Amino acid sequence: MSEKVTILLAEDEPALGQIIRDSLETRNFKVLLCEDGEIALKKYKENDPKLLVLDVMMPKKDGFTLAKEIRKENNEIPIIFLTAKSQTKDVVEGFTIGGNDYVKKPFSIEELIVRINSLLQRTNLQKTAEIINLGLYTFDFRRQILQYKTEKELQLTHREAHLLFNLYKNKNEVLDRSVILKKLWGTDDIFSSRSMDVFITKLRKKLNQDPAIQILNVRGYGYKLVC
Template identity: 65%
Template sequence: MATHKILLAEDELALGTIVKESLETRGFDVVFCGDGEEAKTQYTAQKPELLVLDVMMPKKDGFTLVKEIRQMDEHIPIIFLTAKSRTEDVVEGFGYGANDYVKKPFSMEELIVRIKALLDRKSGQNNGSESVEIGQYSFNFAKQTLTYKGSDQMLTHREAQLLQALYEHKNELTDRSLILNTLWGNDDFFNARSMDVFITKLRKKLAQDEQIQILNVRGYGYKLVC
């Protein structure tokens, strides 16, 4: 079984050490950093498969780090560790490109489940390469690309997942709770807000074809019209 390399950035040494050792006992190869600048350097040097990042770190905070990493890699799964409870902070994290978040204090089992789920989804992208037509766009889930008249746009992991879910029910109402429970693991308020952020991003990326709409049916869900 291949070992997955994870980059962990956490400025609380005791917590970081516990998380590192716990992940290593589960077979993960963990690179542990104590601040955002070190994490950026190690990301470039180590080429990890997944990032687990604290939001509040010295030298470079998690939001800034993710913004910089997303300019280099649109696809690597990223999980935020956050003690923040304000909805705006969680939504901001997803807006910068995070795939998931775990609120402190958390159980190691919860973190490991979320890590495995993201790695499994990333692996699943390589199982097929067929493109589907969405209006004038060509959508390739495996490659996470949207192509319009020969020009490619890269999608993030979560954007591709969400668009795939909408496409599978195109021209039909898609239950909001179903998407949230399938992709985010539950349909709580924080996850619902983050999904709204991704819907807005997808609308912008599909805007060149005026015949495509993602409708919000209040109280129920979304409908991809194409």
């Protein structure tokens, strides 16, 4: 039997937390269940979880605050937010903080498990990826670092790094908008679509020192990285 992957689950609704934990444990995961953000931070420091599932609205320390604190020392661990919030600004905030996925309540356990497995697979890919020469930039996918010539390194968020990596793998070709949304955001709804537009804008700014590199918007289809 393969070694169990440890997941830290922070959920202040006891019944929901128990259901998620039991369901994940039947899939060979080890789950650390916490009922507030302070306990979750303590458990995170004491253990070595491979993925975090954080409820946004929690007592003592909310999920966004907890994620910010963890991201200061760990920029690679995947984070999934659970929330009843559905406004675009809340979704964008979650991704900007460093979240990798955003699951809106109510949700099916099977959907959550699919998203967990997808993130873990992408994380494994990230660990084995090589350093990429992107025009006059060097892109270290594993470390999520972008550097122009010998200037100061730019730290990318987890989502920025994966979006740029997918654009690079399809460079000079159109990357289907719906496909990349479902792959990185788990859905191609309007909230995720607007969030991706924000990340594309951020990547364009970080790549603007090399005029030979462009991220083009192919209306009705998706994006194309020209380099």
